[in-house]
Amino acid sequence: MAEYSARANELNAKYQEAYKRAVDDETSGRGKPVVHASWINLKLGIDRYIDWRDRAINDGLPLLKPDSSATGSNQQDRWASYYQSKGSEAYTQIDNLGKSAEDAIQQFTFFVSTQESLFFRALSEFTLARAAGDIQQAKRDLATEADNLEGKWRELAGLDERADGEIAYMRAQILRELESAVANLLGWGRKAEETARTVVNVGAEYDDKSDPEPSFGPIVVTGMETVAALQRPLDQFVREAQRLYDNEAPIHNLFQSLRTRVGEFYQKMYFAAGNAADAARRESADKASPYEDAKRFFEKASKELDPLLSDYRSACDAFYDKFKGRFLDEVSDATAEFLADQEFFNKFWKELEDKKASEAVQQVLKDIENNWGVSLDPLKPETREKVRKYFEEKLRPHKEKLRSMDSSFFRRVYDQTSMGVKLYWDKIKRASGYRK
Amino acid sequence: MSDLESGIKTEMLPEGFRVEWINWDSGFRKTELDIGDYILGVDGKPFDRSKHYQAVGQYAEYQGFQKPEITLNVVRDGKTFDVAGKLHEHYFYYDAEQKQALAPGGPRSLANDGFGDAWSSWLEKTIGKYSYALLRMWVQKSFNTRIELASHLESKDRIDFLKKTYPGPFADAMLEDWTRVMECLRGKKIELTEKDLEYRQLGEKRKEIAKEEAARAWKGLVEGASGSPFPAPSIQERGKVVGKTFEFPPVTYRNIVNDLGRAYMAIGAPSDGYYFVVLETPELFRFYKAMFRYKGQINPTMPERYRYLARVKDDPQMITVGGRSQMGLTLELLAVLAGEDECCVDLRVDPPKFAGEDRLSSFEPVVVEASAGPSRTIEAMVQAVKMGDEKAWRGCFADWRVVSGAGGRETIDASYVPGPAVFGSAWERSRKNILGEVLDARVERVEGIQRVLEPSEGLPLVEQARVWVDHFGRFDGEVRAYKNLYVNREWVLQRLNGGAWKIVSVQNL
Numbered sequence: 001m002a003e004y005s006a007r008a009n010e011l012n013a014k015y016q017e018a019y020k021r022a023v024d025d026e027t028s029g030r031g032k033p034v035v036h037a038s039w040i041n042l043k044l045g046i047d048r049y050i051d052w053r054d055r056a057i058n059d060g061l062p063l064l065k066p067d068s069s070a071t072g073s074n075q076q077d078r079w080a081s082y083y084q085s086k087g088s089e090a091y092t093q094i095d096n097l098g099k100s101a102e103d104a105i106q107q108f109t110f111f112v113s114t115q116e117s118l119f120f121r122a123l124s125e126f127t128l129a130r131a132a133g134d135i136q137q138a139k140r141d142l143a144t145e146a147d148n149l150e151g152k153w154r155e156l157a158g159l160d161e162r163a164d165g166e167i168a169y170m171r172a173q174i175l176r177e178l179e180s181a182v183a184n185l186l187g188w189g190r191k192a193e194e195t196a197r198t199v200v201n202v203g204a205e206y207d208d209k210s211d212p213e214p215s216f217g218p219i220v221v222t223g224m225e226t227v228a229a230l231q232r233p234l235d236q237f238v239r240e241a242q243r244l245y246d247n248e249a250p251i252h253n254l255f256q257s258l259r260t261r262v263g264e265f266y267q268k269m270y271f272a273a274g275n276a277a278d279a280a281r282r283e284s285a286d287k288a289s290p291y292e293d294a295k296r297f298f299e300k301a302s303k304e305l306d307p308l309l310s311d312y313r314s315a316c317d318a319f320y321d322k323f324k325g326r327f328l329d330e331v332s333d334a335t336a337e338f339l340a341d342q343e344f345f346n347k348f349w350k351e352l353e354d355k356k357a358s359e360a361v362q363q364v365l366k367d368i369e370n371n372w373g374v375s376l377d378p379l380k381p382e383t384r385e386k387v388r389k390y391f392e393e394k395l396r397p398h399k400e401k402l403r404s405m406d407s408s409f410f411r412r413v414y415d416q417t418s419m420g421v422k423l424y425w426d427k428i429k430r431a432s433g434y435r436k
Numbered sequence: 437m438s439d440l441e442s443g444i445k446t447e448m449l450p451e452g453f454r455v456e457w458i459n460w461d462s463g464f465r466k467t468e469l470d471i472g473d474y475i476l477g478v479d480g481k482p483f484d485r486s487k488h489y490q491a492v493g494q495y496a497e498y499q500g501f502q503k504p505e506i507t508l509n510v511v512r513d514g515k516t517f518d519v520a521g522k523l524h525e526h527y528f529y530y531d532a533e534q535k536q537a538l539a540p541g542g543p544r545s546l547a548n549d550g551f552g553d554a555w556s557s558w559l560e561k562t563i564g565k566y567s568y569a570l571l572r573m574w575v576q577k578s579f580n581t582r583i584e585l586a587s588h589l590e591s592k593d594r595i596d597f598l599k600k601t602y603p604g605p606f607a608d609a610m611l612e613d614w615t616r617v618m619e620c621l622r623g624k625k626i627e628l629t630e631k632d633l634e635y636r637q638l639g640e641k642r643k644e645i646a647k648e649e650a651a652r653a654w655k656g657l658v659e660g661a662s663g664s665p666f667p668a669p670s671i672q673e674r675g676k677v678v679g680k681t682f683e684f685p686p687v688t689y690r691n692i693v694n695d696l697g698r699a700y701m702a703i704g705a706p707s708d709g710y711y712f713v714v715l716e717t718p719e720l721f722r723f724y725k726a727m728f729r730y731k732g733q734i735n736p737t738m739p740e741r742y743r744y745l746a747r748v749k750d751d752p753q754m755i756t757v758g759g760r761s762q763m764g765l766t767l768e769l770l771a772v773l774a775g776e777d778e779c780c781v782d783l784r785v786d787p788p789k790f791a792g793e794d795r796l797s798s799f800e801p802v803v804v805e806a807s808a809g810p811s812r813t814i815e816a817m818v819q820a821v822k823m824g825d826e827k828a829w830r831g832c833f834a835d836w837r838v839v840s841g842a843g844g845r846e847t848i849d850a851s852y853v854p855g856p857a858v859f860g861s862a863w864e865r866s867r868k869n870i871l872g873e874v875l876d877a878r879v880e881r882v883e884g885i886q887r888v889l890e891p892s893e894g895l896p897l898v899e900q901a902r903v904w905v906d907h908f909g910r911f912d913g914e915v916r917a918y919k920n921l922y923v924n925r926e927w928v929l930q931r932l933n934g935g936a937w938k939i940v941s942v943q944n945l
Contacts, residue, residue, distance in 0.1 A: 114895055145696055148756035155754060155761035159671070250671045254754055254763070265696035 004057055006292030007119070008050045011112065015046055022104040031104070038101050042108070045097040052093065053116075056086045057123065057297055064132045064304035068140065072276075075133030080124045087120030122294055125287045128301050131280035135273045135308045139315050142269055146319055149327060152258060159251050160339055166247075167341070170240045171348050177233035178352065182360045185226045188219075189364045193372035195219050199387060200374055212387050216394040223398045230357060230405070234413050237352070241345075241417040245424060252339060252424060256431045262327040263434030266320065273312045277305045320436065329435050331428055340425040349414060358410050365402040368395050439498040440523035442506075444469070445567070446493025452476045452511060453483065453491050457567045460539075460609030463522030469510065471570050476516075477509045514884060539606030543598065551594050558594070562610075566617045573621065573919070574904075580920040582911065585621035588614075623917030626908055628875055635822040636871060642734045642796055643778055649792030650773060650780035657745050657771045657782060658683045668709025671752050671763055678750040681770065684711065689740045695755045701742070702757045702764075710764035712755055713744065719769050719783050727772075730779040730790045736824035738775035745771040804832075810901040810929040810937040811879040818877045818905075821866045821945050829866070830859055834930060834938035858942045865944035869923060873909045877945055880906045880917075880925075888930065896932040900940075903927045907945075 002008040019039050025031025063079045091113045098109030199212045281302050288294035325332030337343055367373075371391060376384045443462020446453035452474030458465050475492050477483050478500070483491040490500035492508060507520045531542040538545055538555055545556040553561075569588070573579050595614045599607045634642070665682040669675075684703050692715070693702050704710035713720075731738050746767035754763050771782045780791040804816045813832050820829035870877070881904050889898035905925050906917040919925055924944060929937045 111895065114889075118895070141697075148695065148759075148761070151756060151759075151761040152754050155763070159763075247672045250674070250752055254671070254752055257752075258754060261696045261698070268697050 002050050003054045004293035004296060006296070007053070011046055011050065014108070014112070015043060018104060018108045022102075025104075032102060034104075035102060038105055042097055042101070042105055045093075049090070049093050049097075053090065056090070056120075057293070058300075060086075060123070061301060061304060063129050064301060065308075066129075066132050066136050068136060070133040070136045072130040072134035072137060075136075076127060076130035079126065079129035083120050083124035083126075087117045087124065090116040090120055119291055119294065122287045122291060123297065126284035126298065126301065127280040128284050128305060131276045131305060132308055134276040135305070135312050138269060138272050138276075139312055142315050142319050145265065146322060149258075149262065149323060153326060156251060156255060156258075157338070159254075160248065160341075164341060164344070167241070167344070170237075171351075174233045174237050174240075175351055175355065177236075178230070178355045178357055181226065181230040181233060182355055182357050185230055185357075185360050185364055188223050188226045189367050189372075192216075192219050192223065193367065193374065196372050196374045196391065199390075200376060200378060212390050216390065220394050220398055223395075224401065227398070227401045227405070230361070234357075234410075238413060238416050242420060245420045248339075248424065252428055252431075255339060255428065259327050259331075259431050259433035262323065263432075266316075266328060266434055269319075270316050273309055277309055280305075328433060331431050331433070333429075336425050336428045339428050340421060342421050342425045345418060345421045349418070353410075358405075358407055361402050361405045365399060368399055368402070439526065440501045440504060441526055442492050442497060442501075442521070442523055444475075444493040446475060446491065448485075448488050448491070448494070449474070453488075453493055454571075455493065456571065457563050460606050460613075461524075461527055463524055464508070464519065465609070467519050467521050468517065469508065469519045469521070470512070471567065472512070474511045475508050476511055478506050480507075480509060482509075539602065539604055541604055542602040549597065549601070551597075562591075566613050569617045570620055574925065577924075577926075578921065581621050581623060581918050582920065585618070588618055588621055622911075623908075623919075624880075624906060625914055625916050626876070626878075628908070628915050633875060636875075645796060646730070646734050646790065646792045647776070647778040649795065650778050650790070653780040653782065653791035654743075654745075654771070654773045654777070657780075661745060665711060665748065666704065666708045668704060668711060668764060674748075674750065674752065674765055677748045677765065679748065681745065681747045684744045684746060684767075686741050686743045688742075693755060693757050700755055702755065702762070703744070703767075704762075704764065706758075706760065706762070710755070710757065710762045711746075711748065712753055712764050712766050713746070713769065714766060717769075722786075722788050723769070723772050723781050723783060726781045726788045726790050726793075727774055727779060729793070730774075732823065732825070734790075734796065735775065735778065738779060741775060743773040743777070744769055745773075804936060806936045808937070809882065810885070810903050810931075811882050813929055813937040813939065814879050814903050814905060814927055817939065818870075818945065821870045821877075824867065826863055829863060832939055833859075833942055834940045836930075836932070837940065862942050862944045865922070869907075869945050874907045874923065874945065875910060875915060876908045877905050877923075878908070880904045891933070897934065898930055898932055899934075900928060900930045901937065903929060905945075 022031060022034050022039070026034045060079065060082050063075065063082060066075045094109050094113035094116055098106040098113075101109075195214055195216060198214055199216070202212070202214075284298055284302070285295075288298040320328055326335050376387055379387055441462075442464060443459035444455055444464055445457040445459075447456050453476075455469060455471050455473045455475065457471065458469060475483075478492060483500075488494060489496040491497060492500070492506075501523055504523050505520065506523060507518045510517055510519055529537045529539050531537040531544050535547075536545045537543060538559055543549060543555040546554050548554050548558075551558070569584065573581060573584060592614065595607075595611055599611055660681065661683045662680045663682075665677055665680075665684065669677055687701055687703055691702050693700050699715040701713040701715060702710050703713065727738075744767065746769050749766050749768050751766045752763055753766055754761055756762070769783055771780065771784070773780045781788045782791075804812050817829060817832040820826070820832065883902040883904070885899055885901045887897065888900045889895060891897040903926075905927060907919065907923045907925070908915050909918050911918070922944075927943075928940050930940050931937045
C-alpha cells in the first residue's frame with residue numbers, strides 16, 4: 001500500500017477510465033483497436049512508478065537534518081535540486097510508458113507526466129530545508145559571538161587592569177610618601193621637644209632684649225614642611241584618583257554599549273530560528289495545498305524541524321547563562337566590583353588609615369599644647385612668661401595647620417575620593433541590558 | 437481547355453500553399469499577390485489536400501482550372517483577401533533568329549553570351565536563389581545576409597547585360613527582382629543617434645566623464661580635512677580626534693566585519709588602530725541609492741572599493757576584527773568616493789547624487805508588466821544586455837522547458853531549471869555582440885499567439901508566441917539589419933496561466 005496513496009488511487013482511477021474509454025471507442029467503431037497487452041503494460045508501469053514515487057518523496061527528508069556547516073541557501077539548493085531531478089525522472093518514467101503505444105495511452109501519459117513534474121516542482125519549492133540550514137547557521141553565529149564576547153571581556157578587563165595598574169602604582173607611591181611624612185612629623189616632634197628643653201635649660205641667662213636660644217625659628221619652618229609633606233600625598237591621592245577614575249569612564253561606557261548590543265543580538269537570535277521555521281512552514285504549506293500527497297509529506301517534513309529548534313533553544317540558553325551577570329541580565333556584584341574597584345578603594349583607604357597620619361597629627365598637636373612635658377619652672381618668672389609667649393607665638397601657625405588636619409579633614413579626603421568610586425559602582429550596577 | 441498555367445510556384449504547408457515565385461510573364465505578376473502569401477483556394481473553393489498536386493502552383497495545377505480567369509483566396513499575416521488574375525497557355529518565345537528564348541527577342545535559352553551557364557539554367561537557378569532569399573534568408577539560422585549580399589551584388593553584371601542587350605519586360609522584371617532581393621539582403625535601414633549608442637560607452641567614455649567629475653568633486657570636499665587619523669589614539673586620548681574630519685584610506689568588502697549581528701566597515705590595522713563605519717545607517721542607504729544609479733547607468737562592474745570623508749564621533753566601540761577585539765571610534769560619513777575613484781557622492785546634499793549625474797544622460801530600465809505582450813520581454817532582454825545587467829537578463833528566461841513527449845506533442849517540464857553554465861555562455865556572447873557588431877536589436881514582428889497546452893486536471897494554460905528580432909550593424913556607412921551565425925532572430929516565448937511572457941530557451945542575443 002502506497003504511503004502517499006491519494007495520487008496512487010487517482011492514477012489507478014484515471015487508468016481505469018482511460019482503458020474503459022478506449023475499449024468503448026473500439027466497440028462503437030469510433031476508435032482504433034485496443035491492444036490490451038499495452039494497457040496491461042501501462043498498469044504495471046504505473047504500479048512501479050507509484051513505488052518509486054513514495055521512495056523519491058521520502059528520500060529527500062535527510063536534507064532536513066543538515067550538518068553543522070550547512071547554510072540556508074546551500075541546503076535549499078540541495079533540496080530544490082533533489083526534487084527537481086526527481087521531477088525530471090518522474091516525467092521521463094511516465095513518458096516512456098507511452099512510447100510507441102497507441103494514441104489513447106500516449107494521451108494518458110502526456111497528461112500524467114506533466115502533472116507529476118508539477119507535483120515534484122511544488123515539493124522542490126518547500127523552504128523547510130532553508131529554515132533547517134538557517135537554524136544551523138544561527139547556532140554557529142551564536143558560538144562565534146560567544147567566543148568573540150569572551151575576547152571582548154578580556155580586552156575590557158585588560159583595559160581595566162591597565163587603569164588599575166596605574167592606580168596600584170599610585171597607591172604604592174602614596175603610601176610610601178605618607179609613611180615617610182608621618183615618620184618625619186613624629187621625628188619633628190622629638191626634635192621640637194629637645195629644642196624646647198634646651199631653651200628652658202639655657203633660659204636662666206635670657207634677658208628681655210633678645211629671643212630665647214636656641215631659636216625656634218628653624219624648628220617651626222621644619223614643622224611646616226613636615227605638615228606640607230603630610231598633606232601632599234593626600235592631595236595627590238585625591239587628584240590622581242579623580243583622574244584615573246575619569247579614565248575608566250570610557251571603559252564603563254564601552255561596557256554599557258556592549259550590554260546594549262549583546263541584548264539586541266540575543267533577542268534577535270533567540271527569535272530568529274523560530275521565525276525562520278514559521279515562515280518556512282507557512283510557505284511550504286502553501287506550496288503543498290493543491291496536492292493531498294504533498295500535504296501529507298509536508299506534515300512529516302515539518303516535524304523534522306522540531307529537534308533542530310529544540311537544540312537551538314538550548315544553545316541560546318547556554319549563551320545567556322554564560323554571559324549572565326556580565327553582558328546579559330542584571331550586572332552581578334562581581335562584575336560591578338571588577339569594573340568599579342570599590343573593594344580595592346576600600347582596602348586602599350584602610351591602608352592609608354593604618355599609617356595613622358591622623359593620630360600622628362593629634363599626638364604632635366597635643367605635645368605642642370603640653371609643651372612636650374617640658375616644665376618652665378626652672379625659669380625666673382619673667383623669663384618663664386617670655387618663653388611661654390615665645391613658644392606660643394612661634395608655634396601658633398604650626399598648631400593651626402595641625403588643627404586643620406583633624407579627623408574631619410581626613411573624612412573629607414575619604415568622601416571626595418570614595419564618592420567617585422560609588423558613583424561608578426552604581427552606574428555599572430544600573431547599566432541597562434536585556435533581562436529574560 | 438488546353439493546359440492553362442498560372443505562372444505561380446507554390447509549396448504545400450500546413451497553413452496553405454505558400455507562393456514561392458511569380459513568373460515575369462504570369463497573369464498574377466502585377467496583381468496584389470506576392471511571394472510568401474498563402475493560397476487557400478480558388479473562387480471560394482478550398483483546395484483538396486488529398487489532391488494537392490492540382491492546387492495552384494503545383495505540378496498538375498492545370499487539372500484544377502476550369503476557366504481562364506480565376507480568383508485566388510489568399511491569406512497574408514492573418515488577413516484574408518482575394519486576387520483575380522488570368523491564366524495562360526504555355527508561352528513559347530523566340531529571338532530574331534527564331535531560336536527558343538526566355539522572352540520575345542531574347543536571350544536565347546541555350547546561349548550564355550559569355551557568362552558561365554546558359555540563360556535557361558541561369559534563370560532556373562536565379563529564380564530559386566531569389567525565392568530562397570526572399571522567403572528563408574531571414575529565417576534559416578545558417579545564413580549570413582552580408583555574405584549573401586556580396587555574392588548577389590556580384591551577379592549584377594549579368595542583369596545589366598540583360599537589360600542592355602535584351603531590353604523588354606523580361607529584363608525589366610529581372611532587374612526589379614534583382615533589386616528586390618538586394619534590398620532584402622541589405623536589410624532594413626534605421627538611423628541611430630549618439631544617444632542610442634551611448635550604452636556602448638558604459639564602462640568607458642561615460643566612466644571617464646564620471647571619473648573626471650568625481651576627482652574634481654572629491655578634491656573640493658577634502659580640502660578642509662585634518663591630517664592623518666592614524667595611528668588611532670587610545671580611548672583615553674580620543675579627544676585628539678573627536679569632532680575632526682579626516683579622509684580615510686580605501687577599504688573594500690574585505691574590511692567588512694559582522695559583530696553581534698551588525699555589519700561594520702573596519703578601517704585600519706592592528707598596529708595602527710581602527711575606526712568603524714556602521715553599515716546600516718540612513719546616510720549609507722542614501723549613498724547606496726546614488727551608487728546603484730551609478731552602477732546601473734555608468735559602470736555595472738564598478739568594484740567594491742570605498743574612500744570616506746568622515747567626522748570622528750565620540751562613540752568608542754569594541755568590535756571583533758580578525759578574531760581579536762579591537763577598540764575604535766565610529767565615524768559620521770560626510771562623503772564617499774567609490775570604485776576606481778569614479779563615483780563621488782556628497783552625503784550632505786539631499787537627495788545625494790553622484791558627481792556628474794546631471795551631466796550624463798540616464799537610461800530608464802524597461803519594466804515588464806505581467807500584462808505586457810511578448811515583445812516587451814524581448815525589449816527588456818535587449819535593454820538588460822545593453823546595460824550589462826545580467827540579473828535582469830536572466831529574469832527574462834523561463835524556469836520551465838518545452839519538451840516533446842513520446843507522442844511528438846510539445847509539453848512543459850516544470851522541474852527544469854537552466855544551469856549556470858548555459859546562462860554564462862549565452863550572456864557572454866550577448867554582451868560580445870552588443871558591444872561589437874550589433875549596434876541595436878529591435879523586435880521586427882510577433883507571430884500569432886497560440887495555445888500550446890490547455891488547462892485541465894491541474895495542468896496550466898500554456899500560450900506561446902514567436903518573436904523575430906532584427907539585429908543592426910554598420911555597413912558602408914549605414915545602419916542596417918543583418919543576420920549571421922552569431923545572432924538569433926527567432927525567439928520563442930511562453931507564459932503560464934496568463935502570467936508574464938518568458939523566453940523558453942536560453943540563447944544569446
